[in-house]
Amino acid sequence: MAPRNFVIKVPASSANIGPGYDVLGVALALYLELHVTVDPALGGETNSDPNNCRLSYSADSEGAATVPLASDANLITRTALYVLRCSGVRTFPSGTTVHVVNPIPLGRGLGSSGAAVVAGVMLGNEIGQLGLSKQRMLDFCLMIERHPDNITAAMMGSFCGSFLRDLTPQEVERREIPLAEVLPEPSGGEDTGLVPPLPPTDIGRHVKYNWNPAIKCVAIIPEFELSTADSRGVLPKAYTTQDLVFNLQRLAVLTAALTMDPPQAELIYPAMQDRVHQPYRKILVPGLADVLQSVTPRTHAGLLGICLSGAGPTILALATENFEDIALEIINRFAKQGVQCTWKLLDVAQGGSIVETSIQE
Ligand SMILES: Nc1ncnc2c1ncn2[C@@H]1O[C@H](COP(=O)(O)OP(=O)(O)OP(=O)(O)O)[C@@H](O)[C@H]1O
Numbered sequence: 001m002a003p004r005n006f007v008i009k010v011p012a013s014s015a016n017i018g019p020g021y022d023v024l025g026v027a028l029a030l031y032l033e034l035h036v037t038v039d040p041a042l043g044g045e046t047n048s049d050p051n052n053c054r055l056s057y058s059a060d061s062e063g064a065a066t067v068p069l070a071s072d073a074n075l076i077t078r079t080a081l082y083v084l085r086c087s088g089v090r091t092f093p094s095g096t097t098v099h100v101v102n103p104i105p106l107g108r109g110l111g112s113s114g115a116a117v118v119a120g121v122m123l124g125n126e127i128g129q130l131g132l133s134k135q136r137m138l139d140f141c142l143m144i145e146r147h148p149d150n151i152t153a154a155m156m157g158s159f160c161g162s163f164l165r166d167l168t169p170q171e172v173e174r175r176e177i178p179l180a181e182v183l184p185e186p187s188g189g190e191d192t193g194l195v196p197p198l199p200p201t202d203i204g205r206h207v208k209y210n211w212n213p214a215i216k217c218v219a220i221i222p223e224f225e226l227s228t229a230d231s232r233g234v235l236p237k238a239y240t241t242q243d244l245v246f247n248l249q250r251l252a253v254l255t256a257a258l259t260m261d262p263p264q265a266e267l268i269y270p271a272m273q274d275r276v277h278q279p280y281r282k283i284l285v286p287g288l289a290d291v292l293q294s295v296t297p298r299t300h301a302g303l304l305g306i307c308l309s310g311a312g313p314t315i316l317a318l319a320t321e322n323f324e325d326i327a328l329e330i331i332n333r334f335a336k337q338g339v340q341c342t343w344k345l346l347d348v349a350q351g352g353s354i355v356e357t358s359i360q361e
Pocket residue numbers: 013015032063067074075076102105106107108109110111112113114116150226227228229309310311312
């Protein structure tokens with residue numbers, strides 16, 4: 001049988017954009033790539049993995065030194081196994097190799113886990129030739145990463161708003177099943193034979209907004225990792241009406257303001273203010289309060305707005321020019337707190353996740 005080769009590409013993303021906590025996500029042109037081969041002739045080489053998958057990362061990949069390579073421990077391949085097992089397929093086909101090239105820094109607020117989950121679901125779909133639509137694949141993603149903002153942007157591309165629809169009590173039961181029962185647990189070689197829960201259908205709903213292409217994304221990336229779980233852990237369980245209305249008003253204006261030409265800093269900057277997550281996360285990111293207060297369209301021409309990217313610690317600055325000046329100002333402010341940073345200038349990724357296929361004779 002001819003070997004199958006394909007490449008899966010999934011963009012990074014920045015969630016929230018200030019007021020849109022767990023709602024807004026923008027896909028960024030920085031791509032996680034899986035280079036996949038299924039070649040039965042390689043079977044002997046992949047058998048050392050209990051699920052027939054030889055996984056590797058390029059040496060320069062983010063996470064190359066730390067991520068697990070066993071297929072039932074790595075987030076990408078665990079996710080693919082979940083999708084396959086929902087269809088009654090227990091393992092990868094003999095002779096599966098997955099080589100990962102990952103430029104998305106882990107645990108920094110640039111959607112690395114969202115990209116890994118989307119890539120894993122697409123891998124399961126492609127390997128199992130399941131023919132799932134992107135909308136259905138989103139359901140599988142949402143069983144694992146349970147807020148829709150990064151996942152939707154990474155899967156669909158562009159600038160998205162999303163929500164989870166009201167679920168019936170039976171659907172809620174299925175979706176809120178502990179993660180350990182969704183993803184296969186590292187098993188020490190033993191497949192428990194458990195069939196994981198199928199996701200309810202159409203859990204997530206989304207729209208794509210326009211995005212003025214003159215608006216570029218400047219990501220200033222601190223060297224330290226902040227797990228999304230920890231960064232969610234500092235948020236309160238309840239909010240005042242004033243704080244919720246503050247965010248809702250800005251969210252409604254921001255989604256339109258980012259489409260307008262020319263972009264208006266006097267509208268975008270205040271519309272990117274937030275009272276739901278950033279104030280509480282300041283204790284986790286030294287220098288965040290100073291950066292958010294001090295770097296403004298008045299101090300830096302071309303700057304439109306500034307916020308914490310996702311759960312942090314990365315800062316997202318939206319700008320039309322002076323990208324390096326803006327980035328260096330923020331880098332210097334973090335340096336005063338002893339935090340070193342790098343920065344990237346990124347376009348919005350319009351297309352979302354793709355599979356590029358080629359068949360070798
Ligand atoms: N390419 C990858 N391969 C394997 N595991 C990954 C990969 N990318 C992310 N992960 C897993 O996801 C974890 C990071 O997820 P986390 O949600 O904390 O941060 P993030 O997704 O980068 O940030 P945010 O959700 O705020 O944008 C990593 O520690 C690792 O376990």
